[in-house]
Amino acid sequence: MAHQNKTVDIHDEENYDPTVWVPKAHSHGTRALWKTFWLLLALTIIDVVLYFMMDPGMSRNVTFIILGIVKAAFIVYVFMHLTYEHKSLKMSIVLPMIGVVYLIVLLLKEADFWNYLNW
Amino acid sequence: MSNHAVSTKPTWAGGKSPFKISYGKLMMWFFLLSDAFTFSSLLVGYGAVRFSFPSAEESVPAEVQTWVKHNVVPFKTDNHEAFHDHGFVESMQMKGVFSESHWPAPDMVFNHFPGTHLHLPLMFVSLMTFILILSSVTMVLAVEAGQRMEKNKVQLYMLLTIVGGFMFLGCQAWEWTMFIGEGAKLFTNPFGPVTFAALFFLVTGFHGFHVFSGVVLNIIIYLNVLRGTYERRGHYEMVEKVGLYWHFVDLVWVFVFTFFYLI
Incomplete structure (x- = not known):
């Protein structure tokens, strides 16, 4: 077994052993990370400001959900490095989440009807 | 120890990593995807109940x-x-x-x-959000230092992340104490519908337990960094894997904050 051999090259794609293989790690710098931090902070402050500036209602709620999705996208793409991953991985993670967006729309519509029924 | 038979297999038959990442990291991504579905159900369920009331x-x-x-x-x-x-x-x-x-x-x-x-409406929860975002940054800085094999930096940033996690848990404990102290329980709620308190405790509790688990995982990895385990292994990918989990916890908080405190 390759992982019992101390001299095995863990990055070797030709001699691929799934138990030890890792791609070569390289840093992408810290600039984008700090930029994302300030962006997340700014969006959170905007959230709180909008809470008091906008009238309560559906348009304010939709604004909050959109801002939340923007924040989540920056966390996933920059902090979790999804932007540097292979396209197949990106698709495997992002595409299933579209179903959740559909779930939000579906259940909000449904809840509106429960309200109408005055359960 | 000559050539493996594995390497001659085609990519999708185990010959190579089709996603160009290690199996451990891939499984972390898929676990997080499933966890995202769990939290989505809880939060969207909360949203539905909330909108069914005026x-x-x-x-x-x-x-x-x-x-x-x-x-x-x-x-x-x-x-x-x-x-x-x-x-x-x-x-x-x-x-x-x-x-x-x-x-x-x-x-x-x-x-x-x-x-x-x-x-001071929403100020405390904004502070909690700030703490969690900051601990996310220190986590990603630890990952970045690991990619450059800088053990001292990884150590420092992992420690800061753990401190941030404990601070957030402390804040959440205080938040719960205030809410319970004013009479909110799982089945009673002086502020409004009972489901409001029940779902608040369920969802923030489930998220808080994720934060707690994350802090425990971070401590384990931190101790391994101290012992030089990853220096010997030749890469700091374990730091990346717990990093993924930690960022996911931050991501979920973004939506807990949105649904419970803003909407």
Whole structure:
């Protein structure tokens, strides 16, 4: 077994052993990370400001959900490095989440009807 | 120890990593995807229940809203003369601001800040958000230092991340203490519909347990960094894997914050 051999090259794609293989790690710098931090902070402050500036209602709620999705996208793409991953991985993670967006729309519509029924 | 038979297999038959990442990291991604579905169900379920009730602005008479604005917003929440002998929550119930027939406005429920009795709506939870974002940054800095094999930096940033995690857990404990202290339980809620308190404890509790698990995982990895395990292994990918989990916890908080405190 390759992982019992101390001299095995863990990055070797030709001699691929799934138990030890890792791609070569390289840093992408810290600039984008700090930029994302300030962006997340700014969006959170905007959230709180909008809470008091906008009238309560559906348009304010939709604004909050959109801002939340923007924040989540920056966390996933920059902090979790999804932007540097292979396209197949990106698709495997992002595409299933579209179903959740559909779930939000579906259940909000449904809840509106429960309200109408005055359960 | 000559050539493996594995390498001759095609990519999708185990010959190479089709996603160009190690199997451990791939499984972490898929675990997080499934966890995202769990949290989505909880949060969207909360959203549905919340929208099935009318909001306070729709049910509370305009003159009461003006009274609240003039008496509560600029002043202290507890022991204020406008509430006479009643506390804040009881006065709000008597005015009809808190009632089982409509959902309370979050700024009237979450208005405490440690060390003061002032009405400071959403300020404490914003601080919690700030702490979690900051600990996310220190986590990703630890990952970045690991990619450059800088053990000392990884150590420092992992420690800061753990401290941030404990700070967040402390804040959440305080938040729960205030909410429970004012009478909110799983099956009773002086602020409004019972489902509001029940779902608050369920979802923030589930998220808080994720944070707790994350802190435990971070401590384990931190100790391994100290022992030089990853230096010997030749890569810091374990730091990346717990990093993924930690960022996911931050991501979920973004939506807990949005749904429970803003909507």
